[in-house]
Amino acid sequence: MAQMRVSEFMALVQEGTLARLSDGLREGLTSRIRSVWLQMHYHSPKVHYEAWLTRKTGRIEIGLHFEGAREFSYRWAELMAAHMPEIQDRLGPEVELEEWTQSWARIHQSLPYDPLSEELAEEVADRLADTIIACQPIVEAERENVQPDLEHLATVRRVPARFGRGRTRARRNV
DSSP: OOOOOHHHHHHHHHHHHHHHSOHHHHTTOEEEEETTEEEEESSOTTEEEEEEEETTTTEEEEEEEEOSOHHHHHHHHHHHHTTHHHHHHHHOTTOEEEEOSSSOEEEEEEEEOOSOOHHHHHHHHHHHHHHHHHHHHHHHHHGGGSOGGGGGOEEEEEOOHHHHTTOEEEEEOO
């Protein structure tokens, strides 16, 4: 039996996740697949749900990411930290809130990167949908507690050498 292609797998995860959400949670949800990851967001792509295939680590990461300027991401992490007991009650104790980079944070869990199959796509879709179901009502309730101007702060990021010889540049997060 031929191994499933990543694009087929990610399409099944996207379709399965959407099918598991209520009409209310599907409304306003934007999703996109880019190679090895699926991102879904409501108001801003800086706060998004993600399923990410990482062959290098042998894991499939599923979570809610805060990827804005440091102040923005850390404010979200601070707000979500108060809700982690209820999130872990719904999703399991293996779900963690962590600093991911110097400016990003995430609530996540991971699964082993087994050979891609319909069964694995269903499991990833289940977990991603469960993450949205558990976290999105909290995100909606806490949105007013994140200053709107925090989302528009410029961040500095390292440009990989293959794209820009490793220089650092300012980038607007829009």
